[in-house]
Amino acid sequence: MTALTTNGPASCPGCLAAPADRVDPVLPDAKLALSLPTIHCQACIATVEKCLNAHEDVRAARVNLTRKRVLVDAAPGVTARDLAQVVMDAGFEAHELDTAALNQTQTDAAGRDILMRLAVAGFAAMNVMLLSVAVWSGATDATRDMFHWISAAITLPALAFSAQPFFRNAWAALRAKRLNMDVPITLAIVLAVVTSLWETGLSGKHAYFDAALALTFFLLAGRWLDARARSAARSAAEELTALEVPRAWRIENGEPEEVNVSVLRLGDHILVRPGARAPVDGVILQGASEVDRSALTGETMPALRQAGDAMSAGEVNLTGPLTIKATAVGVDTSLHQLAALVAVAESGRSRYTSLADRAAKLYAPGVHILSALAFLGWLLWSGDMRVSLNIAAAVLIITCPCALGLAVPAVTTAASGRLFAKGLLVKNATALERLAEVDTVVFDKTGTVTMGTPRVTNWDSLTPSQKALAYALAQSSSHPLSQAIVQAAAAEGIEPAHVSAQTERPGYGTMALSEGDEVRLGRPEWIGAETDVQGLCAALDQGRGGEPLLITFEDSPRDGAQALMQSLKGQGVEVILLSGDREAPVASVAAQLGMDSHAAEKLPQEKVDFVQRLTDAGRHVLMVGDGLNDTGALAAAHVSISPAQALDAARAASDIVLLGQDLGPVADALATARLATKRINENFTIATIYNVVAVPLAVAGLATPLIAALAMSTSSLTVSVNALRIRGRT
Amino acid sequence: MNVLTYLIPISLILGGLGLAGFIYTLRSRQYEDPDGDSRRILSSEWDDKPRTD
Numbered sequence: 055m056t057a058l059t060t061n062g063p064a065s066c067p068g069c070l071a072a073p074a075d076r077v078d079p080v081l082p083d084a085k086l087a088l089s090l091p092t093i094h095c096q097a098c099i100a101t102v103e104k105c106l107n108a109h110e111d112v113r114a115a116r117v118n119l120t121r122k123r124v125l126v127d128a129a130p131g132v133t134a135r136d137l138a139q140v141v142m143d144a145g146f147e148a149h150e151l152d153t154a155a156l157n158q159t160q161t162d163a164a165g166r167d168i169l170m171r172l173a174v175a176g177f178a179a180m181n182v183m184l185l186s187v188a189v190w191s192g193a194t195d196a197t198r199d200m201f202h203w204i205s206a207a208i209t210l211p212a213l214a215f216s217a218q219p220f221f222r223n224a225w226a227a228l229r230a231k232r233l234n235m236d237v238p239i240t241l242a243i244v245l246a247v248v249t250s251l252w253e254t255g256l257s258g259k260h261a262y263f264d265a266a267l268a269l270t271f272f273l274l275a276g277r278w279l280d281a282r283a284r285s286a287a288r289s290a291a292e293e294l295t296a297l298e299v300p301r302a303w304r305i306e307n308g309e310p311e312e313v314n315v316s317v318l319r320l321g322d323h324i325l326v327r328p329g330a331r332a333p334v335d336g337v338i339l340q341g342a343s344e345v346d347r348s349a350l351t352g353e354t355m356p357a358l359r360q361a362g363d364a365m366s367a368g369e370v371n372l373t374g375p376l377t378i379k380a381t382a383v384g385v386d387t388s389l390h391q392l393a394a395l396v397a398v399a400e401s402g403r404s405r406y407t408s409l410a411d412r413a414a415k416l417y418a419p420g421v422h423i424l425s426a427l428a429f430l431g432w433l434l435w436s437g438d439m440r441v442s443l444n445i446a447a448a449v450l451i452i453t454c455p456c457a458l459g460l461a462v463p464a465v466t467t468a469a470s471g472r473l474f475a476k477g478l479l480v481k482n483a484t485a486l487e488r489l490a491e492v493d494t495v496v497f498d499k500t501g502t503v504t505m506g507t508p509r510v511t512n513w514d515s516l517t518p519s520q521k522a523l524a525y526a527l528a529q530s531s532s533h534p535l536s537q538a539i540v541q542a543a544a545a546e547g548i549e550p551a552h553v554s555a556q557t558e559r560p561g562y563g564t565m566a567l568s569e570g571d572e573v574r575l576g577r578p579e580w581i582g583a584e585t586d587v588q589g590l591c592a593a594l595d596q597g598r599g600g601e602p603l604l605i606t607f608e609d610s611p612r613d614g615a616q617a618l619m620q621s622l623k624g625q626g627v628e629v630i631l632l633s634g635d636r637e638a639p640v641a642s643v644a645a646q647l648g649m650d651s652h653a654a655e656k657l658p659q660e661k662v663d664f665v666q667r668l669t670d671a672g673r674h675v676l677m678v679g680d681g682l683n684d685t686g687a688l689a690a691a692h693v694s695i696s697p698a699q700a701l702d703a704a705r706a707a708s709d710i711v712l713l714g715q716d717l718g719p720v721a722d723a724l725a726t727a728r729l730a731t732k733r734i735n736e737n738f739t740i741a742t743i744y745n746v747v748a749v750p751l752a753v754a755g756l757a758t759p760l761i762a763a764l765a766m767s768t769s770s771l772t773v774s775v776n777a778l779r780i781r782g783r784t
Numbered sequence: 785m786n787v788l789t790y791l792i793p794i795s796l797i798l799g800g801l802g803l804a805g806f807i808y809t810l811r812s813r814q815y816e817d818p819d820g821d822s823r824r825i826l827s828s829e830w831d832d833k834p835r836t837d
Contacts, residue, residue, distance in 0.1 A: 096823040119820030166810055173810070177803040181796060197788075204792060 086126045086134040087151040088141060089297060093122055098146065105144040106137060121289065123151065151296040165281045171216040172274040178212030179267035183763075186264040190760045195257075202254040205263040209247065217243055217270045219277065235414040235459060238421050239273060242266075242450040249447040252440065260444065265451045265762045272770045273459040280463035280483065283470045287479040291711055295702050302333040305377065322380045326371045328532055335387045336378030338363050342561040343374040344533060348500045349681045349701055351634040355590055356534070358561045358577070368682050368701065373533050374560025408484045409734055410462045417458065425449040428753045445755050451762050452752040453745050457769040461737035464777035469730035472781055477713040478695075478723050485709035487734070488693040489727035491674040495622055495720075496665060496687070498679030499633035499643055502697065503717065504609035508534055508590050510542045511606045519551070520603060524594050526550035527564050527575035535592050536564070536575070538607055563592070571597030578604065590639075609639065611647060614718035619647045621721040632661055634683050661687040678720065680704055695720060726780070733780055737773045744769040 093102065099117045102124055106115035111129040118125065126137055134150035141148035185201045193201060220243070223236035243266050250261040300315035303325040310325045315333045318324065323339065326332050344356040349368050356372055359365060365378055367387040407415075429446035433439065470480040480486060497503045516524070525543035528536035529550060543550070553573065556566035563576010574581055574595040583593035583602035590607035622629050631644040631652035644652035653664060665687045668675050677684070677691035680700030685707045688694040694708035705711055712719060748765045751757045809815070 096825075096827040099820060099824060100827050100829050117820060118817040119823055120817045162816075170807060170810060173803060173806050177799055181799050184795065185792075200788075208796075 085153070086128055086132070086137060087153050087156060087296070088124050088126070088134060088138055089149040089151050089293065090117070090122050090124055090141065090146055091149070092147045093117065093119060101144055102141055102146060105140055109137070109140055112137070121293075123293075149297055151293070152300065153296070156292055156296050162285065165278070165285050168219070168274060168278045168281055171219070172271065172278055174212055175216035175267060175271040175274055178208050178216075179264065179271045182208055182264045182267055186261075186759065186763070189261075190758075198259075199254065199257050202250075202261045202263070205261065206251060206254055209263040209267055213243060213247065213266060213270060216274060220270070220273065233415065233418045235410060235418070238414075238418045238450070239269070239454060239459070241422070242447075242454040243269060245443075245447045246451050249443050253444065256440070258440075258444075260759050262447060262451055262759050262762065265759060265766065268763060268766055269451070269454055269456055272456045272766070276460040276463040279467040283463075283467040284481070284483060286474065287470065287481050287711075290474075290479050290713075291481055291705065294698055294705065294711070300333070303327065316384070318380055318383050320380055320383060322383075324378050324380060326365075326376045326378060328371055328373055328375060330371055332365050332367050332369050332371065332378065334378075334380045334384075335364070335366050335382035336380045338365055338376050339379050340377040341374050342559075343376050344372045344561050346370040346372055346534070348506055350683055351681075353500070353635050360561065373531065373558065408462070409487050409731070409738075410458070413458060413738055421450065421453045424453065424749065424753075431753075432755070441755070445753070448752045448755075448757045448762065449749065452748045452757055452765055454766070456766050457737065457741035457744065457773045460770055461741060461773050461777075462734055464774045465730050465733045465737065465780065468777050468780040469726050469733075473710075473719070473723055473726055476719045476722050477716075478719050479711040479713065480709070481711065482709040485693055486727045486730050488674070488709070489676065489724060490731035492627065492676040492693060492724060492727075494628045494630065494668055494673045495676045495678065496630045496632050496668070496691065497649070498677075498681060498684045498687075499631055499635055499640055500609065501680040501699065502612075502678055502684075503615045503631065503647065504611050504643060505715075506609065508538045508607035509610040510538050511608050512604075513542045516603070516605070518548070520594065520596065521546070521548050522551035523553075523568065523573060523596060524575060524605065526553045526568075527556070527566060527573065527594070530556055531558055531564050535590065535605075535607055539575075539592075539605065568597060573597045578602075609643070611643065612715065612717050614716040616647055618717045618721050619649055622724070623648075623650075625721070625724060627724070632656060632664055632687070634658075634661075634681075658683040658686050662690045665690045676724075677708075679708075695723070729780060733777055737776055740772055740776065741769055 090098075090102065093099065099119060102117050103115050106112050106124065106126060109128075109132075111132045113127045113129065115124055115126045117123075124141075126134075128137065138148040138150050182205045185205050189198050189201050217240075220236045220239045223234065224240035227234040227237055246262040246266040246269075250263050250266070253259070253261050302313055302315050302318055303310040304313045304318065305311075305323040305325055318334055322334075324333065324336065328343070338359055338361050340361055342358070342360040345359045345365065346356050347353055347369050349370070350366060359376070364381075365376070367382075425446045428449045429442045432442035432445050436442065466480075466483065466486055469486055473480055500506050513521070521543055524539050525548055528539035528543075531537075551568060553566035553568045556564060558564045559576070559580075561577075562580040563574055565572060565574040565576075567573070572595075575592060578591060578593040581593040581595045581602045583604060590609075592605050592607070594603045594605060596603065619629055628651075629649045631640060631647075631649050633640045633652070633654055634656055635654060637654040640652050640654035643649075656664060661684060665675050665677060669690070669692065674692040677688050677694040678696070679688055679694070680697050682701055682703055684696075685703050688696060688704060688707040693710070695710045695712055696704045696708040698705075698711055698713045700708075700711075710723065744765055748757065748761070751761065814821070
């Protein structure tokens, strides 16, 4: 029902109003989308399509193997979950996708638009080049004029269409009284076409139609590479968001009904089941349970919540069902209030100017002055307007940033492709450049350097009968500490003790009867155990009035965390642990991983300030975090990475998303980013050398259209090949 | 050189056909699923008659 209400035309006005900024899905008819991570061949495609088409309410189903998903056009009333079940029965892993979160259409349309212009420019450039070759090899008089006129007839409409993006960007920059790379490009194209037309009208020898088109073609190729690399990363990031379908159970007439989160209103009664995230802020009306607040505060220890307590959106209910009354929905929830923090923090980052823009700032005025000087010099010396304008056009074409326009996108595409293969999605265009400058890495603790799932630390000090009893009591509970006990016991192959009449008291623990005695496992306060343990612990009451036994836990570090810290330190980077959790667990994790320093008990705003202080001290900070409490700091840092398990808000605030459980690729990302920046600078050097060689020729009036075409193509090719070298290195 | 009267239009038309073909494939979204399309051809599902849709 949910996926339908977000798109269907016949849904209620509330549903239509809420997701107003969302875009229609890829196929106009496709109402539902499923993610199929395991499909890989034609047999999978055929089976999935056949089993879906066999469903009576499905009108059409089409698998997309590249994106590993299926789009289904189905009758109203069919839910994505029903269809996912159909596909799973056919033996494939299937997850429902929130079609509203997949606005792939926009990025795809932009990519298609550039590709179309690229094709037109390529077609025109090839034909004009053919005609130009004839002119260069000696066509004269009427033949040359005819070839020039035909070239002009092809070039003018082709450029009017394909060079539009440059014209538009240049105009926007000039209106804002700035200079960007598009200004010299536009000037070169326009001047080349104007002088060539003039020359052709006077039956002149040189025309630069081919150069203007080749320039457009190479530069569009750079833009297209750029767009494609980012669209791949964005599509993968969108898929992560779409997998989290925003759902809630609203209680109506005493019956829970599944609805979209966007239709929830103030005062609605909502059921939050164990394991579910609270969709809105609210007050607990009924039930008692333990709540995992780690996404908001970074604490690993669950908090006890009872009727009358407040609950914020984003908190995870662990043990018992809770009924809450909504006190804030949508943009008013505490979860969204963090967005304001992000906006403030982000304003600092937008001051970053990319390497390409910095190069353009140096380059654009230089080229214009040079070309103007050449024009004036020749005008004074020869007094011939036509010759001087020709020289000025030649200077602009030769120096035009063809190689500069390719230098950055070719490198970032190659580098992002390499990182993508290692499980890193580079979402932002300048993320790699900023990453290369990093000298300090700040990690969040819970969920980032640790798994957020605890592990028993004093398991070996328990006697076999104690272990068996704890195992038996823990088995029935979904509490993370119970799960940790179950895991430890199962790993050792222990048989659970025999207990009966087992009941769970949400928020406290579990109790049961063992040989007539009451035994309990749960919060130390509930059992009456004295604790001086800092950190996670549970108590085991073995009955018979015996002393309760304490079981302690710790959060286990992620795979590769230790190696990552070593490798980062080897690269001369300072690593800091920053957490909202209490001092003791933070210090112990920092010591265990050998991190340089740590800071504990930080509120979201304090995290932002912490990062800001480092930035003010001249540091370039990489923030790695997953929680909602990190979003501000992620946005404030020079560059940021979040794991794929992070909440949507944190992923949206960060530049790079890390897929998989291993933290190791972060070190690769840093190394690749540094390599990429090195290549970009090399490319700038290569482009400059070409200019230094070719510009004197152009100023001296020796640059024929043939020399211009050669210089442009060779510099573009050298730059692209140099960029591709990144791919090869492992 | 009179042969140019034919050759130039012919080369332009041939190139233009290629361009038109490319724009057609782009418009009809044939680049949405390159992996899938290269696999579908191996399936014997619609060998007898094309799928009607």
